[in-house]
Amino acid sequence: MPFDLRELRVPIVVAPMAGGPSTPELAAAGTNAGGLGFVPGGYLTAEAFGERLAAARSLATTGPIGANLFVPQPSAATPAAIKAYATALAPDAERYGVGLGEPRSDDDAWAAKLDVLLDVRPEVASFTFGLPSAEDCRRLRQAGITIVGTVTTLAEARQAVDRGVDALAVQGPRAGGHRGTFDPTAEPPSQPLDELLAAVTSTLNVPVVAAGGLMTADDVHRVRRSGAVAAQLGTAFLLADEAGSSPVHRAALQDGAFIETVVTKAFSGRYARGLRNRFIDEHEAHAPFGYPEVHYLTAPLRAAAVRAGDPHGVNIWAGTGFCAAMSAPVADIVRALS
Numbered sequence: 001m002p003f004d005l006r007e008l009r010v011p012i013v014v015a016p017m018a019g020g021p022s023t024p025e026l027a028a029a030g031t032n033a034g035g036l037g038f039v040p041g042g043y044l045t046a047e048a049f050g051e052r053l054a055a056a057r058s059l060a061t062t063g064p065i066g067a068n069l070f071v072p073q074p075s076a077a078t079p080a081a082i083k084a085y086a087t088a089l090a091p092d093a094e095r096y097g098v099g100l101g102e103p104r105s106d107d108d109a110w111a112a113k114l115d116v117l118l119d120v121r122p123e124v125a126s127f128t129f130g131l132p133s134a135e136d137c138r139r140l141r142q143a144g145i146t147i148v149g150t151v152t153t154l155a156e157a158r159q160a161v162d163r164g165v166d167a168l169a170v171q172g173p174r175a176g177g178h179r180g181t182f183d184p185t186a187e188p189p190s191q192p193l194d195e196l197l198a199a200v201t202s203t204l205n206v207p208v209v210a211a212g213g214l215m216t217a218d219d220v221h222r223v224r225r226s227g228a229v230a231a232q233l234g235t236a237f238l239l240a241d242e243a244g245s246s247p248v249h250r251a252a253l254q255d256g257a258f259i260e261t262v263v264t265k266a267f268s269g270r271y272a273r274g275l276r277n278r279f280i281d282e283h284e285a286h287a288p289f290g291y292p293e294v295h296y297l298t299a300p301l302r303a304a305a306v307r308a309g310d311p312h313g314v315n316i317w318a319g320t321g322f323c324a325a326m327s328a329p330v331a332d333i334v335r336a337l338s
Contacts, residue, residue: 002146003064003123005167005207010034012220013169013209014232016068016126017177017317018042021249024052027066028059029330035229036124037068046112053120058122064123066148070112071130072107076185077269077290085288088100092279092313096304103293107125126150126169128180129270137164149260150180152189153236154199167207169232170200175215176235176261176319178272185289188271191316194226201227215321217337235319236337239327252277253322261322267302267315269294275322277325278312279305318332 003184016022016038030037033167039056041049044214045080049067056065082103093100114136117125123142124142132140141164149160157168159182171180172193179188189196195211201208210223211232220231238245238253245253253259258275265271266283270291274280288294305313318325 002144002166005036005124005146005209008034009063010142010334010338011230012036012337013066013232014038014234014237014330015211016066017234017238018068018070021234021238021243021245023242023244024055026237026240026299026330027056028243029240029242030237030334031060031063031065033331034063035334035336036064036066038068038126039122040068041113041116042068042070046109046116049113050116050120053116053122057122059121062084065124066124066126067117067120067241068126068128068197069110069117070108071127071132072110073182073184075105075290075293077103077105077288077293081288082290082293082297084194085286088283088286089298089301090108092301096301096308096313098300098304100301101296101299103290103297105293107333114139117145121145124148127279128178128185130182131160131163131165141166151200152179152181152196154203155190156182157200157204161204161206165206167209168200168204169198169209169211170228172196173209173211174175174320175211176273176322177317177318178268178270179263181271184270184291193223197223197226197228201211212236213319213321215319215324220337231337233337235322235325237330237333238318238322239325240333241327241329246306248306248311248314249308249316252316253318253325255311258311258316261318263321265289265294267294267298268292272315272317273319275311276317277316277319279314
């Protein structure tokens with residue numbers, strides 16, 4: 001039988017955080033603490049994704065493992081806009097002594113990563129930025145994998161259920177990292193999580209995981225009382241011992257000079273929430289839509305900023321409640337949230 005999210009011993013999901021923070025160790029520790037840990041496939045080769053998923057599976061001794069994929073979408077980039085943005089980024093390239101990346105559009109090895117899911121068979125597979133096809137859903141379900149769609153509106157939730165997902169991850173506006181909106185050029189919805197959660201749970205008859213800005217036990221208990229079967233948290237685990245967050249990311253989250261988060265497309269060409277820094281202030285106004293082209297364009301800048309220890313030149317993804325993040329083992333964080 002496919003795994004039912006209502007069967008979690010502890011109703012805590014360690015969110016998939018692509019790009020470094022999520023590690024097999026983080027995912028397995030979340031699962032071993034009684035919750036559900038995720039291995040993200042975003043930005044990895046299919047081979048590396050398979051290796052990490054297998055590693056998490058070997059480390060998780062007491063429960064299910066989840067995997068997450070970015071669903072490819074048509075790019076909103078135009079060559080002229082990308083070229084203009086590259087010109088605007090030239091001073092940053094000079095600052096760090098690196099060249100800009102080559103902007104390109106790809107599907108993040110979608111088909112190969114689906115094959116990884118069907119081979120390794122994690123108990124749960126979640127999808128962000130859109131939905132797998134009906135045929136992909138059929139194949140995953142036939143393999144015994146529970147399918148979770150990430151949604152940011154009731155309309156997206158309806159689409160996901162109509163497509164055949166088994167559960168929903170309902171993401172509110174306070175979430176750190178990329179917003180899961182299906183339309184890459186749409187202004188991210190601002191409907192509070194509690195309102196969205198109420199709308200979805202009262203309308204659709206599938207298990208719902210609440211996500212976005214949840215940092216404390218009170219947050220977890222609140223969304224559970226509102227009908228969520230579990231709470232998904234990412235920022236709360238960025239400082240965990242098992243997380244792969246860079247030293248720059250860890251230091252910035254604990255630096256009193258950073259006092260707010262903002263939603264930006266300056267780093268990736270798609271809306272995401274992170275700590276407000278120099279790069280955002282200088283580039284958000286003229287940053288174009290264009291994921292993944294902008295992601296690849298800025299990648300060398302961001303890597304150079306990390307090497308230089310400069311939190312003002314790299315995306316420091318975080319939700320609005322980042323100040324409450326704990327530096328501790330995952331088991332202790334899960335215990336504090338329960």
